[in-house]
Amino acid sequence: MQNYSADDKFIRELDPKDHEISISTEDLHVFYGESEAIHGVSLPFERFKITALIGASGSGKSTYLRSLNRMNDNIDGTRVTGKIMYRDLDINSQNINVYEMRKHIGMVFQRPNPFSKSIYDNITFAPKRNGVRDKETLDELVETTLKQAALWDQVKDGLGQSALSLSGGQQQRLCIARAIAMKPDILLLDEPASALDPISTSTVEDTLLALKDRYTIIIVTHNMQQAARISDYTAFFHLGNVLEFDETSNVFQRPKITATEDYVSGRFG
C-alpha cells in the first residue's frame, strides 16, 4: 500500500437547509493509551439516510462508530476528544447520561449477541427495565419490531424458544429488532453481516433498507458491494482519517481522491 497524504481529502458539506442532520462529529480524536486511533474526524449524518463507513482493517472505522454512542468508554485507557453533536447537545461531554443517550442511539454488533433468553424476552428485556409493564404493549412491540426486522414470519409460533436456537442470520435480525425496540433515532451497525452467509446477508440488507424510513443508519462494512447497494452516503476511512465523504454513487463511480479510487477498485484493502 502506498502512502496517501492525509491532507488530500474531500468531505462533502451537507447544507442544513436541504439536509436534516441527525448526528455529527467535530474534530473527533480517539486515543488508545498513547496511540491515536482517530485523527480528528468531522462528519455529518443525514436523518433517514444510510451512511456507510468503509476502509481497510485498522482504518479506524469501527473505533469511530463505537465512539458515537460512547461504547469506547468501557475500554480502559481510551480517551475521546472533540464534539459529537446530537440534537444540539454535545454527547461527548462529561455531564451526559450515557445510559439515557444510548436509548436514542442503538447499536448492533459484528457477531450476533442475543441474550440467552427467549426470543420474546430478548426484545422486551430493555423496554421492561425502562418501565414498560403492560403485556399488550409488549406483545405489540415484539410483533412490530420483529416485522420490521423481517423475522416475524419465521418465529411467530415460537416466541418462547431460546434465541440461541436461531440461525446466525436470524439472530442478527433479532439483535436489530432488539435495538429498535428501544425506539432509537439512530442505529449504529458494526459490520452486521460479516459473520453471515450471503443469503442471510441479503436479508439483513433488505431489512436495513426497509428501516431507513424511520431511522438514521450508520453502518461499518468491509464489503464494498454492500456499501454501494444500500448506502446513501459513504465515508472512506484510511489510517484514522476520513479521506473522502460524499454521496455513495460519487464515491464509487467518480471518487475525487486517489486513495479512495484505489480502495474501491480493489487495489488495496
Place this chain on the structure above:
Amino acid sequence: MNSKKWNTVATGILYFIAGVMILILAFLLIFILWNGLPHVSWHFLTTPARSFQTGGGIGIQLFNSFYLLFLAMLISIPISIGAGIYLSEYAKQNWLTSLIRTSIDILSSLPSIVVGLFGFLVFSIQAGLGFSILSGALALTVFNLPLLTRNVEESLNSISESQREAGLALGLSKWETVLRIIIPEALPGIVTGMILGAGRVFGEAAALIYTAGQSAPALDFTNWNPFYIASPLNPLRPAETLAVHIWKINSEGIMPDAAQVSAGASAVLIIAVLIFNFGARFISSRVYGKMTGTK
C-alpha cells in the same frame, strides 16, 4: 510405525490411564460403602454417640455437620459473590487487584490444618468464641472463601464480552447488565461451584478440630431457642462434626464398636458428598434451563 498406529497406541494409553483412575475411585467407594453401609441404620443416624459402650450413633454429629455447613455457606456465599463480581466486572487491571488475586490464590492453597490453627488463635482465643460452631463456621469461611470467590469470578469471566456490550448498547446501566444478564448466564457455573464447595466443607476435619471442637454435648431437640445452651441452633456451643468424629474415634476411640462406627460414619459422609456432587450437576442444568428459556 506410521502415524495411524501411533494414534491407536496413544489413544490406548490414554484410555488405560483413565481406566486406572476410575478403578481406584471405584475401589475406594466400594470399599467404604461395603464396610460401612451394614452399620448404617435409622437408629445409627439418629442416636447420640456413646464413649464407652456399643450401640452409639452419629445423630448429633450429623446435625452439627449440616448446621455448620449452613452457617459457613451463609457467611461465605454473599462475600464471595460480591468479591467475585468486583474482580470480574469492576476491578481495573493494576497492582492492587493483582495483589488481591495473588492473595486469594495463596489463601486457597493454605493447608486446612493451618487454617484450623489460625481459626483457633483468632476466633477461639482472641475473639473469645471458644470451641464453638461460630468459630468453626468462620474458619471454614477462611478455608472456602478464596475458592468460592475465584469460582464466581471465573464463571462471570466465561460470559462473552459481547453480552455486556449488548446490555450497555440498549441503555442499561452497568449494574443492571451485570445483575440481569451476566449473573443469570453465569449462574449454573456459580451454583455448581457453591455446591462443590459445600461438599468440600462438609468433609473437612482438620480446620474444625481446634475451632468447632471435638465434643458433641447432648442436644435438646425440643428447644430451638438459639440462646439456650443445649439448643441445636446455639452457635456458641462446641460441635463435633461427622468428619471430626471419624478422625477422633480412629485416633482415640475406646468404645468397643469403634471400627464399625467409623466405617458407618465414613459411608454416610461419602454418600452426603456424592449427593452434593450429583445435586450440583442436576441443579445447575435446571437453573440454566430456567434462566435462559432453553427448557
